[in-house]
Amino acid sequence: MNTLRDLPVTRKLTIIAALTNAVALVLTCGTIIAFDIISSRKAMIRNALSIGTMIAENSAAALAFRDKEAAAVTLGSLSVDDQVTAAFIYDADGRLFASYQPPTSSPKARKIPPPESIRMSSFPSTTGNPFTRGFLETSLGIHAAGERIGTLYLRRDMKELRENLIHLGYMVASVMLAASVVAFILSRRLLAMVVKPVIDLEGTIRAVASRKDFSLRATKQGEDEVGRLIDGFNEMLGEIQSRDRELETARDELEARVEVRTAELARSLEVLHATLDATADGILALNRDGEINCFNARYASMWGIPDDMLARGKRDELLAFVATRVADERAYLERAAQPWRDGEFHLVQLKDGRVFERYIHLRANPGGEVGAVINFRDITDRVRADSELKLASKQLLETSHRAGMAEVATSVLHNVGNVLNSVNVSCAVVSDRVARSRVASVARTATLIADHSADLPAFLTTHPTGQNLPGFLSKLASALAADQAEALRELQLLHKNLDHIKEIVAMQQSYAKVSGVLETVDLAELIGDSLRMNEGTLRHRGVTVVQDFQDVPQITLERHKALQIMVNLIRNASHACADSGRQERQIAIGLTSDGEWIEMTVKDNGTGISRENLDRVFAHGFTTKRNGHGFGLHNGALAAHEMGGSLTVRSDGPGTGATFTLRLPLAARCGIPTAPHSPQNPSPQHDPSDPASHPGG
């Protein structure tokens, strides 16, 4: 079966066709032969029956009258049928009466049958086989007038049947042969029609496979399944070809893009390397396993690493080498062995006196791998400069302290002077009130009453003066009460001012101790105090005050500093208004908060400040006032700064007025004065072991 499977399709189909053909022929011919045998046997029997019946009838009289000659003549008529090899007539008693044995028959065919075969055989028989020993043996009764008077025995040769069969066989064989030849030729022709496209297709496939040439096409020869198969194959080839082309285009594009990208990358790398080499820092990049990814030239030069060691790029070797140059070799190695932390910062003291900053920056690659970039910065010069600076600032501090004492003294005098102004005003007011007191009226009234003491009731009821006396007395009482109240208020103010002077003096005393008293202050109240302190000045100069206060939270600060600033600002504003010479003199005081800061603004419509003076108003010694000493704003700005806030000015120019803003942090800041902020010094993790890392100390 396998051999059949491996045969070429043509041969396979030919074999199948031949086999089918042969089977069909064999079946047909077998049927024909079988049918022929059966029908010729039947015909033979029929033939024998008709001949026998005729002979039996014709020989009846001869047998009845025992005319053997006549019987022989009758039997002799059988000679026309050369298939009859023998015939015998027996009488009723079974004795042989007449016989027919042609000399042409063989002895076996001629011989007289045994009596039992005569007895037993009868014809036509439904059960027995009349064909025995190669002969058809027939026995027929001979009857005369319905009475059986004898038996006819007839033996026929089956040679004809055999010959017929042989002829038939020859015929069938030749027909089969001829049919096979014709079928073979036909099938060759027809199969070629079926198989040729397949073979062509196979050839095309082989050509495509071996040459990889997808432009080949199979030729279609019909619209059958093979034709459709070829169509499908060609379509597939077309598809492959177009895909191929697309692929090729895409590959070309990709190559071009890769080239461009590679060039870009190379350029970036160049830039990167140039940048790396250009940095003042030594950079060493390590991967997750601590192996060296890259480093720059600066790294090698600052550590003085030999070229051959760099070329080998072994981290352990490098670390060991580097450690030998560090002052505390053991500590350095220990630190290097610890796992990295992002932002880790150390100062490294080298044996040769240099100081390096070691800064670790962890980096995560897109692949999730974590490596580290170690930065070394030579800060030897900076450390040296730092220490020099520290020394200089210490000396400066001492100098300035001495200078400051003078400044402080000036400030105290100034402030006390300011307050004394208010004290003077209060005193003047009180003495004015006392001078204009209605005490004389009281005395006159007392005299009047004493004069009319005898007829006092009449005087009080009838005399016009006496009638007005109670009204006058009550008016006098209320006037006296008002005078007293004003005097008391002025005295209270006087008392407050004296307290303020005390505070100023105390502040001056405490200035050396650089500490202040923190209080929780209501700023609206503080502004009110400031206004009261300037009340005389304001009234004297006819300045109206507009207040616009928001509800602001209380604030914790050094009260007298803020008070001093505000008093100073209001006084300056009233002076500016007076100096402007305009009729409407107004100061607007605002209080606002944005939740983080509190702003107090003092806005006047006075002389204003020229642009060039805006920068100088806070400078020590600057003043535009005839009798000013240029200390107030300078001191105020310093105080504001000490409270963590600021004092700023805004003016659109001369004649347009000015706005001063005191800005204070709502969250209480340390009132301790701090040294100026050092911007060159970020605050990374300082090595506590290195005193140089605390520049503010």
Place this chain on the structure above:
Amino acid sequence: MSDPFPTRCGAGRWISRLATAAACAIVATAHAAEPSREYELKAAFLYNFAKFVEWPELAAQPNQPITIGVYRNNPFGNALVQAVAGRKILGHPVVVKQIHHAAAARGVQVLFVSAALDPALPELLQALKNAPVLTVGESATFASKGGIITFLLKDDSLRFSINAPAAHQSGLKISSQLQKLATQPAGKP
């Protein structure tokens, strides 16, 4: 068409066998000319003639017997009676009857007239004129006088001739087979 062999048994079979045996013996010893043997054969022939002849009136009467008459002189002795005993032809029983008068001869189907009665023949045949009676005789002139079948002895064998016109005249149908077996009458071309 039934086969008589398997069913045939009893006395009839034996008689038939004896008769046939006797006939054969007569044929074999014809030279001896023993009258009895010759007549035994002739008796068998008489019976067989009846088988090959058709009587027009018998066809309609199946039970009527076929009567074989022996005119006056009986040369058969008992042989004829034995030959027909128990036999039937197409259903008709066969009987033998002695006929003494010519007038009575008309009632039989077969009438045997022995040679000795030659002189009485014209009177007899005249009486049987146009009657359906198969006349069988022995003398050489029997046919010429109007008899239908005449026994002959030829080459030591018993043969017979048939006078076809006479048979035709009497209204009998004689089987062609019988006619074929018959010897042509002498004197006729």
